[in-house]
Amino acid sequence: MTTITREQQKQILIDTANHVISRDNTSPYSENLRELARIALASLDAEPVAWTSEGALAEVYCGETGVIGPKYIVGDVPLYRHAQPAPVVPEEMPKGLAGQIVSLLAHNIGDKFLAQKIWNACRAAMLS
Incomplete structure (x- = not known):
């Protein structure tokens, strides 16, 4: 069984997405595939800026102040700078x-x- 590292997975995704984007295909799904490839490439750079918990999100939803910080302290819900698609x-x-x-x-x-x-x-x- 072959083990692929995260970096290898990332490179495979980049290569595949670039191939899909550059293809000239007239399939009815080809434009959707190209858009998905663009989204996948853009999401590779998305790193959470902070972490929080479900409880803290519920507090924010109710108008209270929630806690954010490092993952090991506050929870495992990632917070991104830009909204994820x-x-x-x-x-x-x-x-x-x-x-x-x-x-x-x-x-x-x-x-x-x-x-x-x-x-x-x-x-x-x-x-x-």
Whole structure:
């Protein structure tokens, strides 16, 4: 079994993302892949500036003062200088995907509404 260091993982991600960005592909998903590659490259530089705890975040939410500081003192919730990008998941299922989901179902009942329910469940899981 091969062990990959964090630096090697980072370099693999950089190389792969640069390759995806530079590709000239007409696939309907190619622009999404390029955008994901750009986001991945940008997030490599994101380091937390401080740490806090869930309890401190709850206090801030209620208008109180929360505690921030080094991870080993206050908690394990990272705080970033810039907001991290929210996951982007389309509300509607991409065209053609409903048919693909239906064809993958074991009983293949051909129910497009069931396919949309599956999409909604996956979307909710991705956004949580």
